[in-house]
Amino acid sequence: MGDSSSSTSWSSQKETEDDRMIALMLSEEYSKLDGAVGRRLSNLAPVPHVPRINSYIPNLSDATLDHQRLLQRLNVYGLCELKVSGDGNCQFRALSDQLYRSSKYHKQVRGEVVKQLKDNRSMYASYVPMKYKRYYKRMAKLGEWGDHITLQAAADRFAAKICLLTSFRDTC
Template identity: 95%
Template sequence: MMGDSSSSSSWSSQTDTQDDRMIALMLSEEYTKLDGAVGRRLSNLAPVPHVPRINSYIPNLNDATLDHQRLLQRLNVYGLCELKVSGDGNCQFRALSDQLYRSSEYHKQVRGEVVKQLKDNRTIYESYVPMKYKRYYKRMAKLGEWGDHITLQAAADRFAAKICLLTSFRDTCFIEIMPRDQAPKRELWLSFWSEVHYNSLYDNQAVPVQQKPKRKHWLF
């Protein structure tokens, strides 16, 4: 009887895992169809190449206020809208989660995938990290740790996605992060209030209603 119970539990776990992966695939394919609306709005902008780097300069209150006003003006000019995510230190991963799955609530899993990418591909990212590399990716594994431009590159690589940032930088309106060594399968659009906050970005006419997670546990 003990053997039968163990086999039943193992079979149930395998079934749940297969169900989770199927849901992830269906969601990803469904939302890929929505890609392109923001890109068409910004088709006349030349993107600036991305340079992976950690967070360093944090603007003072006056600079941050001016930066935010600049970002809002750009959103208005290009007919774009932010779907706001929580400013709890996880905003980059929440915004990526929303772009991938139309819910910011998968941010823990997105962070986990990004950290796995960093851990498994040390030679790609280590030169951009001005500290002990193991210390860096272990720090990034902690909830509430701010994502940076290195984690954006790792996310682009992990999810085979072109990540596009509409920024508040004075001289850099649009940054494009391309996946390394592979063609992008989709585009993810984020707004970036420089060194302060990320949000998920949409065309004004195509802002979705955020979905609740379909399962309590999510496996990629």
């Protein structure tokens, strides 16, 4: 365990430097849009993040701790949680809220994500654990849960729009 601590501290130091660089870049971008957001971002202290892989369904205690950690991280950035309906469309509702300030456009967001998947098979097919056409047809159905692939497709599809918009909310 002693051997990994030096690499862990280097990794942690690197992540801290990365966080500061990201905060600086965001600060410069958002200061053009909103002075309050820019001031908040320039004074951020990095929040350490340890990625975890869910190998089991968390119990209530773990889920509560994870949620508290999320709320703390949002608070650091002056953001707040917005709850969306958990009807299988939640990923698309959340994306719709961030892109259009309303979750009511989730059907259109889902449609754009599916179009991204159909038009760019080579980018996503290796991550899909079934026949690709079956996957994107399934994802086109309302109520089908989004996953890491649809989230990446959304990021790719809306990258230009995301760069132009601020998804920070100044008031909760």
